[in-house]
Amino acid sequence: MAPAEPNALAFRPKGEPPVFEEERKGWKGYIEWEKYPEKKKQAAEILKKYDFPVRHQPPEFQLQPLPKTNPILTGERWKQYHYAMGPNLEKLPDKSWEYVKRRSPRTLSTCSSSLITVNRRGYVSHKRLVESEITPNKDHFVRNHGGIPEIDPQEYTLDISGLVKNPKRLTLADLQNEDLFPRQTNTVTLQCSGTRRMEQIAVYPGDGDELINAPWAEGAIGNARWTGVSLKKVIKHCGGLVDGADNLEFYGADTYFKKGQAYNYVVSVPWRKVKANEVLLAWEMNGEPLPKIHGFPLRTVVFGYIGARSCKWLYEIKGIKGPSQAPVQKKEYLYYTPQVGKQNAMYSNGFSIQDMPVSSAIMSPTDMDQIVHDGSVKLKGWAYSGGGRWPVRVEVSGDGGSVWYEVSPENMSTKYFHGWRLWEIEMPVDAEGWLEFCVRCWDNALNTQPTFVRSAWNWDLHVTSSCHRVKIYSMNRSRPQTAARLKLLEEKGMSILPITQPLEIDLETDEHYDEAMEAMGGRDPKE
Amino acid sequence: MAPAEPNALAFRPKGEPPVFEEERKGWKGYIEWEKYPEKKKQAAEILKKYDFPVRHQPPEFQLQPLPKTNPILTGERWKQYHYAMGPNLEKLPDKSWEYVKRRSPRTLSTCSSSLITVNRRGYVSHKRLVESEITPNKDHFVRNHGGIPEIDPQEYTLDISGLVKNPKRLTLADLQNEDLFPRQTNTVTLQCSGTRRMEQIAVYPGDGDELINAPWAEGAIGNARWTGVSLKKVIKHCGGLVDGADNLEFYGADTYFKKGQAYNYVVSVPWRKVKANEVLLAWEMNGEPLPKIHGFPLRTVVFGYIGARSCKWLYEIKGIKGPSQAPVQKKEYLYYTPQVGKQNAMYSNGFSIQDMPVSSAIMSPTDMDQIVHDGSVKLKGWAYSGGGRWPVRVEVSGDGGSVWYEVSPENMSTKYFHGWRLWEIEMPVDAEGWLEFCVRCWDNALNTQPTFVRSAWNWDLHVTSSCHRVKIYSMNRSRPQTAARLKLLEEKGMSILPITQPLEIDLETDEHYDEAMEAMGGRDPKE
CATH class of the missing domain: 2.60.40.650 (Immunoglobulin-like)
Structure with missing residues (x-):
């Protein structure tokens, strides 16, 4: 599949293209949204000017027999969001696709909500996925929500902020300093909550917004050995949480679009989970540096949870009260009863998948x-x-x-x-x-x-x-x-x-x- | 859909085209096979010269997701059988298609094994089929096995032969003579045994030979008022059956191809069924002369049986012992257990659907x-x-x-x-x-x-x-x-x-x- 052309499919920018600057030197593809409410508002106003395609997008095949061949879900809507946002964002879909192509030739994969190649049986050959207990990096499933940022490890820092006693900024070298933090390696399976979604689609169609994101079969799962430090030790290093904080919020450098708004990818896990040493800040995957597509240079790996909480391209961790109010945590990854659907679904009547x-x-x-x-x-x-x-x-x-x-x-x-x-x-x-x-x-x-x-x-x-x-x-x-x-x-x-x-x-x-x-x-x- | 071109799809006749003459004056499209074993043998030898398409025919979609749109099963194999048989047969597929096109504009239908337009919900609009207790002629489903013969009613005769005391040849006028035979009208539902077959295909694929013939949904059923004479009266008129005959064999003027052989369409019913006045020789359907596509000028209507026994373009009825040995009766319309398939199916381990x-x-x-x-x-x-x-x-x-x-x-x-x-x-x-x-x-x-x-x-x-x-x-x-x-x-x-x-x-x-x-x-x- 050829990379998509910017402005393809009759996309026409409206007015002068906006410029959203990259936030930091050495961090390509990272636009900071969460710190600037005015910028977020500007993005929303730009997105409001467009009538992005919805009705004729792939989800409609749910109500028709499944396609004969694996459909290529090209994610036109998602691409057009990027094109509308000016020079720094319009290139991301293409760049991200380049990373996808570097993976195993036999491994079809997804690099973002826009660039999904659907294989009804999963993104990696069926038999290959169960050949070894440890999934090779190139075969490990990928599920991203935005374009892939490229971060210079020399310029990388992680902020520990919010309700912690001593907020700190740590470099990768700090985290890898075994005098500060004991190093830890764990065998952890990560799984997309959409694994085997095709089975549900095949019997009853559901929300199309989910379908275009990841219509997986049984392959959206992988098992790897992750090396890094326990987040618990890092929080302790910052003096612990204060003022009744009970959750930790993770900020990813990727840009996430939802219902006409631009965000960074933000999720949270309870402190209780962190205290059990079940949240790792990882820089190695199966003994190799974290691949870019898996969150280089640093990601969280949350053991036993939905993959969505294992935040990639992590740049900030914040102590908060209650779960994150960010849309990925509050408005996504909700599990409804079979009687809830378009006619009555809310955020509060689904339960949050952890x-x-x-x-x-x-x-x-x-x-x-x-x-x-x-x-x-x-x-x-x-x-x-x-x-x-x-x-x-x-x-x-x-x-x-x-x-x-x-x-x-x-x-x-x-x-x-x-x-x-x-x-x-x-x-x-x-x-x-x-x-x-x-x-x-x-x-x-x-x-x-x-x-x-x-x-x-x-x-x-x-x-x-x-x-x-x-x-x-x-x-x-x-x-x-x-x-x-x-x-x-x-x-x-x-x-x-x-x-x-x-x-x-x-x-x-x-x-x-x-x-x-x-x-x-x-x-x-x-x- | 345009009518198929003879010799379309790369069909090349091999050698000099044979000529199989039409049997009788005023009977277009009727080739008699059953009376001439030599002619049958000649047809088989011609068919043997060809490598008709099998592998790439529509049945293969059974192992793939069902097509997104209604597939047009153009019946290439069936057309090619006709093209191979020379001038009198090669025109039949096209002619038959003309009859199909005369039916209700909203009624998609089948005129033969070759010319099937599949509508997953049936060949007539769903709601329309249950609008009236009596199905209008133009909406009544059609399932033929060969091309449609055109028979001049003035030239029409019916032979009563085989194990009957006094074999006779009767004209349509004889049958309609109320001094000889009391006239009878009955409300009878006819149903293809393939009705709702799509439900079986959708869960488990089966024999592709059946699929291309009639991949029906719920519409292969209709209810009509049929007028004619009870076959029982006609057999009595011939003096009854003799020599332990217990079945009656029906001969249709259409040509039927099966596994490299040419036949007329021949089926049978038990005498016991006929004796109950449940087999009608019908010339009227809902008060109108039998439409050509439904067997004009005369067909059998066998009450409560699979539609396949209601033989169209009927030209002969023969008294026999045991069920017919003709392929439609002996080798088709068999019902197997779920453990029987390509690996072990025989004719004797299925039961015959009556x-x-x-x-x-x-x-x-x-x-x-x-x-x-x-x-x-x-x-x-x-x-x-x-x-x-x-x-x-x-x-x-x-x-x-x-x-x-x-x-x-x-x-x-x-x-x-x-x-x-x-x-x-x-x-x-x-x-x-x-x-x-x-x-x-x-x-x-x-x-x-x-x-x-x-x-x-x-x-x-x-x-x-x-x-x-x-x-x-x-x-x-x-x-x-x-x-x-x-x-x-x-x-x-x-x-x-x-x-x-x-x-x-x-x-x-x-x-x-x-x-x-x-x-x-x-x-x-x-x-």
Whole structure:
């Protein structure tokens, strides 16, 4: 896909282009919004002049059959927001796309809400994602909300501000100074709350605003070893929180647009979570410097939470009372009941997604696979639970969720408090035809998954935690009739695949048919 | 859609084109195959020379997401069979298409296995099909297996042959002579066994050979008043059956291709069925001469059976022992168990579809409709049972099949032994969001329908008799929050539809949010 042309798709700037200056030397693509209410107001007034495309954007395919090929969601609306904001912002979509292209050739990924390449099965090849317990950096899913800032590490600082006793500005060197802060490495799975969203979309369409952002399948999850310092130590270094502060707000240098306003990416986590040493300020991912697309030079990694709280290109941490009032925290990542939708959704009647629930997926075989086997089929996948709970048991059903088989513990990868476990099982499969395999995980707190997508469908199509299902067409060669048919096709040089291709040969000889009819007493009763 | 060009799509005749003569003066498009084994053999040898397209034909979309728009299944393979057979047959696809175009402008229809226009909701507008108990001729579904013969009624004769005491040749005038045969009119529903096949395809792909023939939704059914004579009287007029004959074979003038062979369309019914006066030789449909596309000048109408037995352009009826060995009877219209498929299907391990089971459909609202209502929603549809059984009760569920509401008998159309009943119900609907409505019918023998598609899925995707389901998005204006949102949108000149279009306005004021948070004690516990 060629990078988008600025002003493509009939975008016309209205009036003299505004200039929003980059905030700091050595920080490309970082516009500071949160410190300047007047600038925010100016941006809102500019955005108000435009009639950005909504109705004809991709979300509408929700009400139509799913596209035959993977749709490219080019994010026209998001690009046009940038084009409207003048020279420093209009280049960001293209620049960001360049970073996406540097990732694994086989890894399709998303670099922002605008540049999403949808693969119905996820952004990385299915089988590849479960090849190793640790996900290689180039294969790790990416979900950004704005363009990718480029920050010179020499010019990098982090402000600790707000309700802390001694606000400080720290350099990267300060944070990496082991005399000040003990270094820490943890294996942590990050997951987009949109993982497996396609399953929800496929049965019931929801809010289009969410769809264009990340219509993921099972691939929006990855497991990495992150190195940095515990945020708790940094807060202690600043004398601790004051005045009843109970949350920490994270500021990302990326620009985030929402309903006609420009913001920086801002989220928060409770102090309680930080105190448990479950929030890392990380500069390394799997022993390498944090890739730019993953937040270089510094990001938070919040263990067991929705990926959205693991703020990238972090430039400020603020002590606050209550959760952040910023839109990503207050107005996004809300989980509704199935009866809430466009007609009645508010921010207060959804609950805020922080801790992630138990979930799992079958990554091999994949949906619609047609398998010739001799009485058993190997399945592979992942299982995860958030909030410090871990997968204890994985069960697979070959009949849609009635009879379950346990994965042997020796066929599950290492246990971590905050990491996924890969699993595999050789499932006995006697039945033929279309079977519905599904998987569920039990975590150490005995949580398990809802059985059907409908059981936990929600308007923004977040957190698809129902049992993951794949349909496979089973052909069991240990059954004589099937063995005979397969042998015949082989002799004739014909393939059983795809199963929907009609057989050109007769299905039975007249002699065999007559014998069978004789044996069953003909089609109709005699009397 | 323009008529297909002969020899289009790179079809190249091989060698000198053969000439298969039309059999009789005044019978255009009728090639007799069954009387001439040598001619059949010659046709098979010609067909063997070609490598007709299979792999890249439409059935493959079964393994992919369903197409975004209604696919036009142009039936290339079927056309090419005709092109290969020389001058008298190569014109048939185009001629047949001309007949299709004469039908109701709003009625999309099928005229043959080659010329199918697929409308996922059926070939006639949904709501229109249940507007009247009797389906107008132009709206009645059509399912043919070959091109449409044009028969001069003056030249028409019907042969009664085989195991009958006195074989006879009868003219149309003989049949219409009320001194010889009492005239009879019956209200009879005909249904393709592929009705609602799309529901089976949508969950599990099956045999592609069936798909290209008739990927119907709920519209492949119609109810008409047929006039003619009872076949029983005609057989009696020929002195009755002899030598243990127990079936009657019907010969249609259309040409039918199957696995490299050419045939006439031949099917059979048991004598037991005929004796019950449930097989009509009909020349009138709803008081008009039989339309050409429906079998002019004479067809059989077999009450309560699959439509396939109601043979059109009937030219011969033969007394036989056991069911017909012709391919339509022996090798088609077989119903398999879900474990039978390409790997093990034979003709003898499917059962032959004759009597139709109980079934029903919701025709309004339609799938994915988004409905603003005040606490109730009107549903309309049809219900039918075959074999002389009739719909006694129709029940509708608004929750996918748990709680059922009965349709009042006064909201059901007239009872017939062999006709459908239309029904409507004003359903109380309290819940909001996506609801799954489904319907089931109980016939007078207490038969009712399987609950889920999977319960009765079969390889050839025949007879979808499971509860018919539609998803609707319910917005209940009698709920204050929904009423307020709808009022707000109206004031702002914004539409709630489509529901997937993101709302550009804020979902809640900051003040309301703060009050709501206060009332719930904030997002997190205090201690």
